[in-house]
Amino acid sequence: MKIVILTGAGVSAESGLGTFRDKDGLWTKVDLKEVATPEGFAKDPDKVHAFYNMRRKNARAAKPNAAHFALARLQAEHDGPVLIITQNVDRLHAAAGSEALHMHGRHDLACCWTCEARWDAPDEMSSADQCPSCGSTTTRPDIVWFGEIPQYLDEIARHLASADLFAAIGTSGQVYPAAGFVSEAKRHGARTVEINLLASDISDLFDEHIVGPATEVVPRWVDGLLQG
Numbered sequence: 600m601k602i603v604i605l606t607g608a609g610v611s612a613e614s615g616l617g618t619f620r621d622k623d624g625l626w627t628k629v630d631l632k633e634v635a636t637p638e639g640f641a642k643d644p645d646k647v648h649a650f651y652n653m654r655r656k657n658a659r660a661a662k663p664n665a666a667h668f669a670l671a672r673l674q675a676e677h678d679g680p681v682l683i684i685t686q687n688v689d690r691l692h693a694a695a696g697s698e699a700l701h702m703h704g705r706h707d708l709a710c711c712w713t714c715e716a717r718w719d720a721p722d723e724m725s726s727a728d729q730c731p732s733c734g735s736t737t738t739r740p741d742i743v744w745f746g747e748i749p750q751y752l753d754e755i756a757r758h759l760a761s762a763d764l765f766a767a768i769g770t771s772g773q774v775y776p777a778a779g780f781v782s783e784a785k786r787h788g789a790r791t792v793e794i795n796l797l798a799s800d801i802s803d804l805f806d807e808h809i810v811g812p813a814t815e816v817v818p819r820w821v822d823g824l825l826q827g
């Protein structure tokens with residue numbers, strides 16, 4: 600059985616990293632157009648760098664939680680492929696020992712708009728930084744902003760087309776294309792499960808719902824899968 604898992608901010612919430620759209624979520628406090636769009640970066644790069652420097656610092660201090668570890672165990676022990684796709688830019692899946700496709704980029708990488716080089720982001724990025732490859736000052740965090748195309752979409756489409764089970768964990772289903780993955784997987788015959796603290800905007804699309812905090816329900820769900 601091939602399992603494809605999509606994770607969102609809810610899987611890292613209990614590691615102390617805030618979500619975006621819950622009460623007190625990041626987008627209730629900060630205008631996403633100013634800090635998470637190419638236009639916002641063009642207008643005020645220092646503000647955008649300060650925002651990601653703060654998020655990078657918080658993410659580097661965070662530790663993986665029981666949900667990240669359970670997913671790593673599933674990837675290591677399941678008798679079949681397990682693909683994790685994450686919308687998160689933190690590195691907590693990797694810190695727990697699993698591999699994940701970061702479709703919205705990674706806070707710990709920087710990239711160059713001119714030559715497309717990628718390198719490890721320093722703790723603090725600034726608009727004066729030079730690209731280590733081409734020397735230009737068109738550097739930016741390696742984050743997919745609103746209005747940009749997420750990474751790995753062709754690879755993800757191939758995996759969704761061959762999934763037997765698709766699970767969405769801790770994501771509100773408000774941001775496309777990720778919010779459309781459940782329909783894509785279902786169209787190709789996968790069973791679908793949503794794991795979330797609450798029902799999401801797209802709950803009706805799933806065959807099964809598991810409600811509760813990720814650190815409690817994900818390890819139980821993984822135990823069930825591994826026990827067959």
Ligand code: APR
Nearest residue numbers: 607608609612618619620686769770771774795796812813
């Ligand atoms: N356990 C499980 N689910 C949780 C928990 C928890 N402890 N805490 C919160 N959640 C759920 C919420 O109920 C909500 O459905 O996590 C979801 C978080 O939703 P969002 O804040 O919208 O985050 P996400 O879906 O990952 O956002 C998608 O939006 O801003 C962009 O690029 C950013 O990748 C992000 C994308």
